[in-house]
Amino acid sequence: MHCSQEKLNRLAHVARRYYLEDWKQSEIARELGVSRPLISRMLSEARELGVVKITVGLPGSDSAALLDRLRLSTTIRDGVLVEDGPDDDATNQRLSEGAVQLLRQLRSRRLGIGWGHLIGQLVTWLEAHPQPDSTVTDICPLVGNASIPARNYQSNENVRLIAQQLGAAPHFIYLPALPESVEEKQLLCSTEIYRQIQLQWAQMDTALVNIGNYPSSPDFASLVRYGDLLQQNRTCGRLLVYYFNEEGSVIQSDQDFAIQIPLDALKACPNVIGVCSANTSVRALRGALRSGIFTHLTARTDLVKAALN
Incomplete structure (x- = not known):
């Protein structure tokens, strides 16, 4: 059954009031100016369409319930949540395995x-x-x-190594992430090399993006690119070389000369997986969720719980 986005949003609003905010059906009906039986039918329809997924979990296991809350209150459609390991490296390996599990579930190709x-x-x-x-x-x-x-920031080498382990074809970008100036970026983005990577971006069905903190290390020339905009806007997180605040707004600057996928192209990708590391902050995850960019998530269970609360 095909439903308009407006109808799905309305069903999600009703479901959020009922399941997450403990409103009575009669209270929701008064808010929307409709009958209580209609609200009951809308809740049933929300379950049928997958807007609401009722999950019964084992005692002490709340990952499924957290994912349900994410589906109702954010743009996240699915995810893999992991428990903390004995140290950060062990946790990051669990998160890496979770990201690969998501790629498998999505049957990602490009x-x-x-x-x-x-x-x-x-x-x-x-x-x-x-x-x-x-x-x-x-x-x-x-x-x-x-x-x-x-190595974490050598894009072509990471693509080569990941492609090798997945049996895939690698495609490279022979351009710097941070050229010297806006003028140099404009020149580089007019080349055939850039046009070829744009074609790859347009054909993607899945993007895997690290959700990081701000301030970050390395700093990625943030002062030159943004001046005091990051401080003014209370920046808390980073995705690729973009920065965002806790309200989910991505900070824009006329002086930004970073070479990366444009936000519009990233948002057009059908599946955008946000992957949090062991030290991703609550504020960074909260801002990332509010940005509306991500459709899937791999993160620590405790981090998601804190971000939702």
């Missing part, structure tokens, strides 16, 4: 990869656990290459 600490951990996990039966056929980077030596 994949875009971001950068950051968790992406580096994902490479490490895949090197120990190759996935030759993966459905992924093509992989491309979502951001240019960094000038720093840290």
Whole structure:
């Protein structure tokens, strides 16, 4: 059954009032100016259409309930939540495995990869656990290459290694993530190299993006690109080389010269998986969820619980 986005939003509003905010059906009916039996039918329809998913979990296991809350209150459609490991490295390996599990569930074929600490951990996990039966056929980077030596930020190398472990074809971007100026960025983005990576971005069905904190390390020339805009806007998080605040607004600057997938192109991707590392903050996750960019999530159970509360 095909439903308009407006109808789905209305069903989600009714379901949120009833299941998450403990409103009575009669109270919702008064708010919307409709009958109580209509509200009852809308709740049934919400369950039939998958807007509401009722899950019975084992005592002490609340991942399913948290995912249900995410579906009702955010743009997240599904995810994998993991328990903390004995240390951050162990937790990050669990998160990496969760990201691969999501790719398998989505049957992703054309994949875009971001950068950051968790992406580096994902490479490490895949090197120990190759996935030759993966459905992924093509992989491309979502951001240019960094000038720093840290492997986590070498986009082309990470794409090459991940493609090797998934049995996919790698596609590279031979451009820096941070050129010298806006003028140099404009020049580089007029080249055939950039046009080729744009084609890859347009064909993606899944993007894998690390949700990080602000301030971040490395700093990615944020002062030159943004001046004091990040401080003025109370920035709390980062995705790729974009920054956002706790309200979910991505900070824009006329002086931003980073080379990365445009936000409109990222939002057009059918599946955008946000992956949190062991040290992603509550504020960063909360802002990322409010941005409306992400459709899927891999994160620590305790982090999601804190962000929703």
